[in-house]
Amino acid sequence: MVFKHERCWFALTMLLLVLPLGACARSEAASRTPVVFWHEMTGPGQEQLKQFAKEFNASQTKYRVEPQFEGNYNEAVQKILHTHGTSASPAVFQSMDVSTSQLYHAKIGTPMQHFIDRDHYDINQTSPVARAFYSQNGNQISMPFNTSQPVLYYNASLLKRLGIKAPPVDPSYSDITRVAKAISAKSHGKVKGLTVEEYGWLFEQFMANGNEHLANHEDGRTGIPTKVQLNTPGTQAAMKWVRENIQAGDFIDYGAGSQAESNEIAAFLAGKLGIFIQSSAYISQLLAGTKDELGITYYPHQDGKPRNGVAVGGASLWISNDKPKDVQQGAWEFVKYVMTAKAQAQWQAATGYLALNKDSQKQPILQKLYKQHPSAQIPSQQLATIKANTANSGVFMEGVIQERNLAQTAMAQIYNGKDINKALAIAEKGLNRTVASTNQANHYK
Amino acid sequence: MLESLPQNSNLQDPDVQSALVQITTSARWRKDSLYVTLFLGPSLLLLSVFVFWPMIKTLYLSLFLTDNLGHASVFVGLSNYVNLFKDPAYLSSLGATLLYVIAVSVLTIVLGMLLAVAAQQHLQGIRFFRTIFSSTMGISVSVAAIFWLFAFNPSVGVFAQISQVLHLPEINWLADPHFALLAVIITTVWMNLGFTFLILFGALQQLPSSLFEAAKIAGVNKTTQFFKISLPLISPTLFFVLVVTLIDAFKSFGLIDLMTVGGPNNATNLLVYRVYQDAFLNGNYGLASTESVILTVIIAIITLLQFKLLGKRVNY
Numbered sequence: 001m002v003f004k005h006e007r008c009w010f011a012l013t014m015l016l017l018v019l020p021l022g023a024c025a026r027s028e029a030a031s032r033t034p035v036v037f038w039h040e041m042t043g044p045g046q047e048q049l050k051q052f053a054k055e056f057n058a059s060q061t062k063y064r065v066e067p068q069f070e071g072n073y074n075e076a077v078q079k080i081l082h083t084h085g086t087s088a089s090p091a092v093f094q095s096m097d098v099s100t101s102q103l104y105h106a107k108i109g110t111p112m113q114h115f116i117d118r119d120h121y122d123i124n125q126t127s128p129v130a131r132a133f134y135s136q137n138g139n140q141i142s143m144p145f146n147t148s149q150p151v152l153y154y155n156a157s158l159l160k161r162l163g164i165k166a167p168p169v170d171p172s173y174s175d176i177t178r179v180a181k182a183i184s185a186k187s188h189g190k191v192k193g194l195t196v197e198e199y200g201w202l203f204e205q206f207m208a209n210g211n212e213h214l215a216n217h218e219d220g221r222t223g224i225p226t227k228v229q230l231n232t233p234g235t236q237a238a239m240k241w242v243r244e245n246i247q248a249g250d251f252i253d254y255g256a257g258s259q260a261e262s263n264e265i266a267a268f269l270a271g272k273l274g275i276f277i278q279s280s281a282y283i284s285q286l287l288a289g290t291k292d293e294l295g296i297t298y299y300p301h302q303d304g305k306p307r308n309g310v311a312v313g314g315a316s317l318w319i320s321n322d323k324p325k326d327v328q329q330g331a332w333e334f335v336k337y338v339m340t341a342k343a344q345a346q347w348q349a350a351t352g353y354l355a356l357n358k359d360s361q362k363q364p365i366l367q368k369l370y371k372q373h374p375s376a377q378i379p380s381q382q383l384a385t386i387k388a389n390t391a392n393s394g395v396f397m398e399g400v401i402q403e404r405n406l407a408q409t410a411m412a413q414i415y416n417g418k419d420i421n422k423a424l425a426i427a428e429k430g431l432n433r434t435v436a437s438t439n440q441a442n443h444y445k
Numbered sequence: 446m447l448e449s450l451p452q453n454s455n456l457q458d459p460d461v462q463s464a465l466v467q468i469t470t471s472a473r474w475r476k477d478s479l480y481v482t483l484f485l486g487p488s489l490l491l492l493s494v495f496v497f498w499p500m501i502k503t504l505y506l507s508l509f510l511t512d513n514l515g516h517a518s519v520f521v522g523l524s525n526y527v528n529l530f531k532d533p534a535y536l537s538s539l540g541a542t543l544l545y546v547i548a549v550s551v552l553t554i555v556l557g558m559l560l561a562v563a564a565q566q567h568l569q570g571i572r573f574f575r576t577i578f579s580s581t582m583g584i585s586v587s588v589a590a591i592f593w594l595f596a597f598n599p600s601v602g603v604f605a606q607i608s609q610v611l612h613l614p615e616i617n618w619l620a621d622p623h624f625a626l627l628a629v630i631i632t633t634v635w636m637n638l639g640f641t642f643l644i645l646f647g648a649l650q651q652l653p654s655s656l657f658e659a660a661k662i663a664g665v666n667k668t669t670q671f672f673k674i675s676l677p678l679i680s681p682t683l684f685f686v687l688v689v690t691l692i693d694a695f696k697s698f699g700l701i702d703l704m705t706v707g708g709p710n711n712a713t714n715l716l717v718y719r720v721y722q723d724a725f726l727n728g729n730y731g732l733a734s735t736e737s738v739i740l741t742v743i744i745a746i747i748t749l750l751q752f753k754l755l756g757k758r759v760n761y
Binding site: 074075077078081082102105106192198252253254255256257258259260262263266267270272273398399401402405408409412413415416430437438440441442443 | 510511512513514515518519534594598599600601617619620621622625703704705706708709710711722725726727728729731
């Protein structure tokens, strides 16, 4: 009997627990259209996205945005492609810069331009350089979202202590060489002058900043690329610059990948490294990690050549075309929400990614940040002063990931003493082979 | 069945006899096959779906170029294989993998053996050391990677600081192609040691003490005891550890991904990592399938060789 009673109680408790849940879920589901949002942000970015979804959901009663973390960028692309057309696919998703061409050709998204035209949405408030990366033939494919650009960081306090003149805000290679040499000399070799990560993204930026196209058809903006070049006057000059610093003993090589990034940041924060080039998205981590004053400049350019400006990196937001109209509408409403001046300012302050709305710079949250750390506005200034052209709008080509691997390998070889011309030529040949095979496999002409 | 046979037939006739045998065996076979399907069916089904079908599909994809959705699009025959074996980067990966596998297996077993023998000594506080020796078993790959990344950091790492104090040349462990593989080997061996130690130590503890007492009375020294008694007796365990370590080393992925991402200059781009890169970063499933097939064949050949050559020397 006792046993029976216990069972009764158990059943009753469970029922009481479950009933209100079910009721809640039903009333929620009946009134709101769910909009599943796939993203790849971790840390502060993920927290801020959750916050955005919460605020958006509270701001209206029609849709319920559900953010879901999907692992890293590369994993997410595969998931997006392979779930498309099934009930498991997202309504809106974040996808990295280099997969743009692949997703575009896979035809899985409703172009942003469709919504922009229909709503007469003012796209001009969004940064033109960022927009250009994610558009083709004047059509906005996806909405630029978390956006960074590479910048040059230096330890301003260290320079002051050693009595070294800071580099100009738009430095040439030789400006940086001078500072790096002085850091090494005046610290008696205790502090290394400079590092540039072995990283294909940075390699591309040397070309963009020198106004060189990596792929033919203007980096794929006027047609599908059939030929690529990595061995150019611009890349040779950049590699010679690095080589010069290596030979002088002012350069330290941290290798490639995330370990290289964490190592160079650890060294920089510990005051053992003077200068490094890296994504502007690291800015909040750097500001939080040291009491030293942080110095920032634009991406360095070749001597005697004006900077053309660097391309953006990061990811954009896509709306899947396999969802019903009302779901797509909900996704679009959410995209508009995160692109407002206020949301973008909040995004930059929280993560270090650049606010893309022109009016964000005046928002109090960013004004406060700039007042505290004047150098924090340099990345935004760099972005705002670049005139978009086909050389600095990213390479619109499938196989950019392979390009980055090959360029990275070439950089590693050069840093370790291989002939610059030879290393670049091998990478170029390998990439041309990859491009040919990709085009053949996808039946591109 | 048997009842239906004509009663008046001559059962002495050999033809009839063999027919009878056939009928009974086929009846038994039918009954058995029911049980066979019942018992093997579920696992066969699971294996087909999750093992055999993917294997066949991999073999199939290795003969194709794949499009941006990962579908087979252009049949290229064996040219994926031919191209791979002509690619110097792939060949250097192959070399690096063999070097890595051999170094990891040998070092793990030798060091594991040393620790196991050391832990057998009856000393005060030996239990503490036994725990320490096997502790890396409980450490996950990511924790180990972070720990060693800090140690190898060229600016603030332990090794850098030691070499600075001793005025030794600075080694850039993870960025120098000559040292990166060594760094990963050190880390892997360290990771593997816990498991190897525990297994070998367990095997040594199991040996009957009477043998050693007899050897001691006969005046056999410790070294000879080890090589003539201990080693032959634990050879099955040693063989097991060797096979497991070797196959594990071939499949090494986590440490590479966390420490070097295959770099610098492909020095640590081992075969498994290359498969991952080609499939999940480059989206080139055809090539990745080709690489998987090659890797499978290599592991199969080596395991077979181990069983053929070493298997004979093992005393069970």
